[in-house]
Amino acid sequence: MSGRLARLLVRGLPLAWLVLFFLVPFAVTLKISFSSPATAQPPYLPVIDWQGGLEGWREFLEALDFQNYRMIAEDALYRDAALSSLGYAALATAILALTGTPTAYAMARASKRWQPILVALVIVPFWTSFLIRVYAWIAILKPEGLLNGALMKLGLIASPLPILDSPTGVLIGLTYAYLPFMVLPLYAVMSRLDPALLEAAADLGAGRARAFFTVTLPLALPGVAAGALLCFIPMVGEFIIPDLLGGSDTLMLGRVLWSEFFSNRDWPLASAVAVLLLILIVGPVVLFREAELRREEAAEGRGR
Template structure:
């Protein structure tokens, strides 16, 4: 005969000081990223947006501000009265900026596609390697970050120039009869972009693929699927979040890239990064350059917003 049932035990109530400290801790964890974004994104963007509505001038700094932050309500009223979109209209009317934007997007999209083709099998091989070798392989991917980005790009000049290592090797093997004009060409830019941003594609993919359950591909093999079919029907679909993250990590900075097209692409390479540098430092037209920077931000934020919406829809579909 069983005894009387006992009421479920309740955990003792936490004191108010402990609850307050936990709330403060949660608020600090949530607030620090927002503070970081405000200081290093929103504030610089607000300054750039303000300059984009200004007029160029021979002064220091080289623009006439249309908004003074300490002007109060009167300053804001004068700002909206004098507001015009002359710099943005100039960008829309000049084919140079349109061509630069299309060229930047084309270079970034093509280089991202090449990175997907190279990074996916690389990450898959790293994820399928033994546990002993995986840290070594990850270290080999990260090692290039230990060297200055500028030095690594300069090294490609020695490799790609007509008398460089690549042409010398191809000539010695008899594969070409004359040096290839790779440096100061679109091909040189694509090679530089692919090399510089390959780790940003491999690491997110490896992080996702290394966590996949190997029993899924083993079950597919037991059911008669080849390795290639198991990869394309199981591994690759489950790795799409890492693939999308890697593509965004590569595509966004490549759109505004300046060093690689300047050093490996020559004077004929037209990209937004070079246009920005020219407007800021050669023409000293800060308002126009700021307007180009604002439009560049819009171009790179668009894919992030689309990716976020796709992720939300995917999460809703899996619930």
């Protein structure tokens, strides 16, 4: 009996916490996204009248409407922000896949003694403050910054390039901040590849490049997919990077949500933006999970 109770506690405590502080908040957000802003405390209407019984619920439900979603659909600002969030995230994910693959490949081909050190070197920046690492780029990218200074000294450019406060600045920041998230899953897959496969490819006359593209890369694709998902989702909702490196013209949903909440104090509209953001990222997750399940089934069918 006490064993069953213990099992229930072990499984149930984290579950209860996450339901209460992760799932229920989404339900609350969804509800408030159908409310209207109000100069009250809390700053939205309607508020559920728990004493009102069935009648109170009816009034509550009748006061909800789609006006926030209409606003999002009609005002070009939100559509542009959604599209450019997806665009930035997709472009940065592609850059990450292109830069992360050779990095992870090199790590996996390093000697066994070096591999743990290289992994640690990739992880350490991830442990240091995100805000500070993004902030560090301001000094490098700004017009009188180090990068422009170096390029001008080398005579490559005559006047400073406007990299800070531009889309390029955002892409550099995204690539920089998320590189470990792409490299580590890729490395995990590549370091487990059987070296005999590459030897076989070499024996059959494939050069290094051919072996990489026909053997390593196809087998590493699950790692690329995992890394891409791990980067893409948080990047769509990124706030700090567009805020510090993107200037006032960079539209991203995370930033729109932030300003609706903190500057305009329109909680219902901010909630509707959160729901929109969530819808945008659920699609890729579902696709990935399905691919994952299919692969697992295939692996189990082969393995046992």
